[in-house]
Amino acid sequence: MATNRITQLFGIQYPIIQGGMVWCSGWKLAAAVSNNGGLGLLGAGSMHLDVLREHIRKCRAATNKPFGVNIPLRYPEIEPAMQLIVEEGVQIVFTSAGNPATWTSFLKNNGITVAHVVSNTKFAVKCEEAGVDALVAEGFEAGGHNGREETTSMTLIPQIRRATGLPLLAAGGIALGQQILAAIVLGADGVQIGTRFALTQESSASEAFKRACIASQEGDTMLTLKKLVPTRLIKNNFFQQVAAAEERGASIDELTALLGKGRAKKGIFEGDVENGELEIGQAASLIDDIPTVAEVMQEFLPFISKII
Amino acid sequence: MATNRITQLFGIQYPIIQGGMVWCSGWKLAAAVSNNGGLGLLGAGSMHLDVLREHIRKCRAATNKPFGVNIPLRYPEIEPAMQLIVEEGVQIVFTSAGNPATWTSFLKNNGITVAHVVSNTKFAVKCEEAGVDALVAEGFEAGGHNGREETTSMTLIPQIRRATGLPLLAAGGIALGQQILAAIVLGADGVQIGTRFALTQESSASEAFKRACIASQEGDTMLTLKKLVPTRLIKNNFFQQVAAAEERGASIDELTALLGKGRAKKGIFEGDVENGELEIGQAASLIDDIPTVAEVMQEFLPFISKII
Numbered sequence: 001m002a003t004n005r006i007t008q009l010f011g012i013q014y015p016i017i018q019g020g021m022v023w024c025s026g027w028k029l030a031a032a033v034s035n036n037g038g039l040g041l042l043g044a045g046s047m048h049l050d051v052l053r054e055h056i057r058k059c060r061a062a063t064n065k066p067f068g069v070n071i072p073l074r075y076p077e078i079e080p081a082m083q084l085i086v087e088e089g090v091q092i093v094f095t096s097a098g099n100p101a102t103w104t105s106f107l108k109n110n111g112i113t114v115a116h117v118v119s120n121t122k123f124a125v126k127c128e129e130a131g132v133d134a135l136v137a138e139g140f141e142a143g144g145h146n147g148r149e150e151t152t153s154m155t156l157i158p159q160i161r162r163a164t165g166l167p168l169l170a171a172g173g174i175a176l177g178q179q180i181l182a183a184i185v186l187g188a189d190g191v192q193i194g195t196r197f198a199l200t201q202e203s204s205a206s207e208a209f210k211r212a213c214i215a216s217q218e219g220d221t222m223l224t225l226k227k228l229v230p231t232r233l234i235k236n237n238f239f240q241q242v243a244a245a246e247e248r249g250a251s252i253d254e255l256t257a258l259l260g261k262g263r264a265k266k267g268i269f270e271g272d273v274e275n276g277e278l279e280i281g282q283a284a285s286l287i288d289d290i291p292t293v294a295e296v297m298q299e300f301l302p303f304i305s306k307i308i
Numbered sequence: 309m310a311t312n313r314i315t316q317l318f319g320i321q322y323p324i325i326q327g328g329m330v331w332c333s334g335w336k337l338a339a340a341v342s343n344n345g346g347l348g349l350l351g352a353g354s355m356h357l358d359v360l361r362e363h364i365r366k367c368r369a370a371t372n373k374p375f376g377v378n379i380p381l382r383y384p385e386i387e388p389a390m391q392l393i394v395e396e397g398v399q400i401v402f403t404s405a406g407n408p409a410t411w412t413s414f415l416k417n418n419g420i421t422v423a424h425v426v427s428n429t430k431f432a433v434k435c436e437e438a439g440v441d442a443l444v445a446e447g448f449e450a451g452g453h454n455g456r457e458e459t460t461s462m463t464l465i466p467q468i469r470r471a472t473g474l475p476l477l478a479a480g481g482i483a484l485g486q487q488i489l490a491a492i493v494l495g496a497d498g499v500q501i502g503t504r505f506a507l508t509q510e511s512s513a514s515e516a517f518k519r520a521c522i523a524s525q526e527g528d529t530m531l532t533l534k535k536l537v538p539t540r541l542i543k544n545n546f547f548q549q550v551a552a553a554e555e556r557g558a559s560i561d562e563l564t565a566l567l568g569k570g571r572a573k574k575g576i577f578e579g580d581v582e583n584g585e586l587e588i589g590q591a592a593s594l595i596d597d598i599p600t601v602a603e604v605m606q607e608f609l610p611f612i613s614k615i616i
Contacts, residue, residue, distance in 0.1 A: 121526050140448065141460045149527030152449045152460040154481035154490065155590040159526055162594075173462035182462065182490040218429050218467055219457030249557025282463040286470075 002308040005167040006190035009113060009134055010092060011066045013037035014304050015190025016180070016297070017115075017136075017169055018197045020070020020094055021144065022046035022279070023268035026204040027055040029197060031062035032293035041094055044071040046265065049080055056088045066092060068113075072145075073098025086110045097145060100130040117171070117192075119147025119156070121163040128164045135160065136192045139172030143195055143281035144264075146223055146230045153183065161187030175283035177303030184307045195281035201292045208271030210290050212236070212278060218285040227252050228259065234278035238263065310616040313475040314498035317421060317442055318400060319374045321345035322612050323498025324488070324605070325423075325444075325477055326505045328378020328402055329452065330354035330587070331576035334512040335363040337505060339370035340601035349402055352379040354573065357388055364396045374400060376421075380453075381406025394418045405453060408438040425479070425500075427455025427464070429471040436472045443468065444500045447480030451503055451589035452572075454531055454538045461491065469495030483591035485611030492615045503589035509600045516579030518598050520544070520586060526593040535560050536567065542586035546571065 006015035018033040020041035030040030096117035115134040137160040139153030170183035171192040267276020314323035326341040328349035338348030404425035423442040445468040447461030478491035479500035575584020
């Protein structure tokens with residue numbers, strides 16, 4: 001079986017990582033991706049500590065293949081979460097939304113392979129200095145939280161490739177086999193795919209969210225809430241309220257109040273597609289079915305066979 | 309010599325079109341690109357009628373290869389401009405910024421090959437209905453005027469490829485050979501390149517503009533003026549004024565007054581890099597030299613040889 005730097009680093013068959021997405025990436029999704037030759041990630045960002053522990057254990061019971069945890073460094077209980085990850089014997093951690101210098105040494109000292117998500121070269125270089133094992137370069141197309149510089153995958157991948165020799169995963173806008181191939185041509189060693197896996201049978205998102213996403217057309221997502229954390233959302237009723245507030249120059253405090261608490265849960269997990277935050281990538285417009293993970297991987301295989 | 313649909317349609321050697329950019333794309337640039345096997349386009353958007361006529365004649369004198377004219381359909385004297393294009397025997401016209409149904413029949417009836425620039429599928433389908441010969445799909449990464457839906461090249465190219473069978477040129481974020489190859493993998497038949505050709509010796513932009521662009525880093529351009537026409541600019545003093553006005557919710561009238569007249573000429577042609585509009589694509593951050601067109605084409609050749 002052919003391999004490359006990504007498959008070797010994570011001990012997987014194909015250089016396909018499933019993004020650890022809030023309210024989508026529980027043990028069912030992660031185990032399915034790992035069982036199908038990719039790397040599944042649990043999305044700790046939407047899990048309390050006890051839920052995270054439960055999902056790690058269930059994922060381990062459901063697959064004998066490698067899997068990992070994605071944890072945003074803004075996680076409110078980050079110290080006990082990192083302890084828990086070590087205690088539970090997690091072997092692979094993807095960190096995001098923060099400085100890679102903070103937790104990389106701790107994780108590496110505990111024998112964990114570490115990848116970090118960046119949206120610019122500056123943080124890519126910081127990752128290399130911090131001893132991170134692999135990078136995820138996430139473009140403007142990606143769903144959910146996003147970088148401030150709005151650099152797209154087409155520009156970002158070659159830019160990061162120039163800046164560092166680290167194994168590089170491209171993310172943002174990648175849902176089809178030919179997009180995987182394009183990312184490799186641009187300089188990536190593999191891909192991290194969010195949107196396509198969020199819209200599968202095994203994703204823990206609500207059926208209503210999945211249906212709203214596959215019904216969306218080109219131009220139906222937009223990067224918004226830029227005064228808070230730039231976030232790509234479907235343009236539903238909640239989005240329109242934010243857009244109206246921003247148009248009249250609403251302050252950070254007003255926007256924070258408008259956002260409130262639990263909007264992503266409401267939209268993605270509870271299925272309130274009008275008043276929730278529907279975090280999904282631009283590539284949703286290219287998707288119009290809700291297949292199993294195995295079916296998605298089958299679609300990718302002819303393209304993967306060209307790259308490893 | 310190998311060919312494809314784009315080289316056959318325009319009678320050129322390589323499927324590389326030089327974007328017709330305001331204040332950059334005069335006869336020197338267009339003739340140089342055509343003489344080096346691509347398709348040079350004159351940028352009529354910044355030319356009065358007499359200047360356009362002069363550039364067409366000088367371009368014809370400088371090359372015996374095909375070249376074309378790019379004309380935005382918002383051009384203030386559009387009817388005499390189209391008459392002039394026919395009178396001067398121009399064989400290829402790229403239209404942009406408007407409805408392709410308006411002028412395509414007129415141009416086709418005069419034996420002219422027509423391409424139209426779109427940023428979404430809806431207009432791509434309109435182009436096909438209007439009888440356009442080829443499409444340019446321009447992503448969010450592109451410099452200058454841009455679409456409202458912010459769809460990036462990674463997502464837009466496969467989306468447009470699905471919607472129409474027309475010969476397809478990808479534009480936006482493409483400055484390197486591997487980006488040309490990636491665009492082809494995503495479904496394009498060729499590319500339209502702006503930024504890389506704007507920053508060559510033969511471009512008519514000012515030296516100060518070119519130097520500001522090659523000095524720019526990742527994140528130094530941003531899509532702005534979204535209440536008027538979304539425009540990608542370098543974040544100079546003028547940009548900061550616009551950003552501050554937008555943050556406090558400035559009206560369309562206020563923004564129009566702030567923009568004033570002739571900002572792009574001031575920035576690009578006259579070289580006022582602080583107070584002018586510096587229209588350039590995200591890919592400027594990947595560029596740090598001002599070579600000749602021949603040198604740029606030489607860099608592309610190893611990649612072009614893989615696609616045709």
